[in-house]
Amino acid sequence: MKFIGLKSWWNVRLAVSAVIVGMIVVVVQAQPPRGDREGRVGGGVDAAINRLMAYDADKDGKLSKAEMTDGRLFPLWQRCDANHDGEVTRDELTSQLRKEDNASNHGGNGGGPGGPGGGPPGRGPGGPPPGFGQIVPPFLQDDLKLTEAQRTQLQDLQKEVNERLAKILTPEQQQQLQQSRGRGPGGPPGGPGGRPPRQ
Amino acid sequence: MSQSIHVPSRRLFLGALGTALFTTRGLFAEQLLYPSPAMTEGPFYPDKLPLDQDNDLIIIKDSTTPAVGIITHLTGRVLSTSGEPIKDATVEIWQCDANAVYLHTRDSGPKAEQQDKHFQGFGRFTTASTGEYRFRTIKPVPYPGRPSPHIHVKVKRGDRELLTTQIFIRGHEGNARDGVYAGTRDLVDRELVLADFTPVKDSKIGEVRANFDIVVGRTPDERTFQR
Structure with missing residues (x-):
């Protein structure tokens, strides 16, 4: 009985260890290669659009100059306003951000043997x-x-x-x-x- | 941010926990600014702080020889996400000198001959009630393995570190190839770490200025609620 008790105690310890190891593996595996991260929460064009559209105070689906209250994001807003009408539509956001995302992905990943220096x-x-x-x-x-x-x-x-x-x-x-x-x-x-x- | 503001918004936060708050990615009335993204500190935060730690990195103490490089007037404010200036925030910056040597024994040690001994390499400034900070430093240059010139920044308040990030030059060709900059997946975050380095009008020695507001997401009084 005692022996069995000890054994089951070891089983519990083993099971707990396995769970912990499993969790670590999940965390490690859950980090996908760079290329898979597009579109994930916190990255990619769609996420950026959502973050920017949060400034759409009147919810008309467009970002006016007045709505861009964060001056740090104003240069980006300006780049997106392709037709210079003072309003940025979701389409304008999408096309500009996609362009910039592709440009940096190309540079970031395709640097040849030298690669992206890495910080x-x-x-x-x-x-x-x-x-x-x-x-x-x-x-x-x-x-x-x-x-x-x-x-x-x-x-x-x-x-x-x-x-x-x-x-x-x-x-x-x-x-x-x-x-x-x-x-x-x-x-x-x-x-x-x-x-x-x-x- | 005073407690009278903080407490109700916290209640609101807790009350809304069960609802769609987390799925609604929106800005709230009192939350106007996204926090500056945290970025890697890198290996070269000075291991031995220089004797002179003031906000003029161009001149060490009473030296008469200035640092090599393009003199840069770096200014900005430390703000909360609601846009309020943060007082008593200590902004620390560090960067490599014009010859790409950091003030750190593991870098300036082996590269002693290459190092610009007149560059302070590190500086500090503590904000007053306006939240403004000011440095005189050099325009950052690329570092081996880092095609994107950058200035490292750390913001502290008391014994608490609020943020570690980096400032990049808007439009620099190295940015797209830089592991840290281009590795930042969030396109908005990338924008929040850029500063325009523009010529100072009428400067005879080609000085530039850069303005960079730092928005800290973790409010300085947050810890009172954690204990």
């Missing part, structure tokens, strides 16, 4: 973590609908992980990691940081 490896607090070692990628955070408090806690945890990872790897290894991520699967270095303000 200095992410190490520290605040910034989105490097794709490798990323505990919960931003899009998954969105999917899980984490609260601000949870995101903050996660960010602190990620900070710890990043710092320890930076201590383990040499700068060259970090650079290499960053570059290999630039070419192959794995998340881009700077995940979508800004979500629509919600409160």
Whole structure:
């Protein structure tokens, strides 16, 4: 009886370990290659259109100059206003954003052997973590609908992980990691940081 | 942001949790600005902060030799997502010098001969009630592996880090090839990290100016609700 009890205890431990490993695998696998991310929450043309159309205060489906209250987005609004009539339609947004998305995708992924340089490896607090070692990628955070408090806690945890990872790897290894991520699967270095303000 | 504003909106938030709030991606009356996206800190936040940490990166202490590079007047405001200026926010910037060397023992160590010893490499500025910040630095240059010139930024308030991000030059040809910039999937976020670097009128030495507002999504008083 005692023996069985011990055995089942081990089974429980095994099962728990398996679940944890499984979760890690899911998180790792859930991070698709760069090319698959289009259209996901937090990326791609559609998401950008939704974020911009949030400024459509009168809900007429067009963005007027007056509605673009965030000056930082004004240059983008101007680029989108193809016919210069002072209003940006969803079609104008779509065609301009698609153009810009394609241009940078081409540059970002198709840089030939040199590839997209890849940035200095992410190490520290605040910034989105490097794709490798990323505990919960931003899009998954969105999917899980984490609260601000949870995101903050996660960010602190990620900070710890990043710092320890930076201590383990040499700068060259970090650079290499960053570059290999630039070419192959794995998340881009700077995940979508800004979500629509919600409160 | 005062508590009297924050508490009701939080109640609203909690009350709306069960409804379609999360699926409705909209801006709310008091939320006018998207937060500046967080971006990687990179490996070269100075491991040893320079003695001179002021907001003039062109001149170290009382030196008479300025840094090499295009002098840039970087200004902007630190704002909340509702557009309110954030007071007492410390803005830190760091970037590589004109010869592409960071002030960090792992970079300026091996590249000691290449380094511009007159560039401060790092600076700090704490905002007053207007939320404005100001730096005199150099126009950023590409770094090996980073075709996109950039200035690293960190915003702190007290012991709390509010944001780490990077400023990029609008229209720079390297942006599309840059792993960090082009790797940012969100097209709106990409826009929020760009600044125009424009010539200062009548400058005889070719100075430029850049304005970059930093919007922090995490409000400084948020932690009072977490404890």
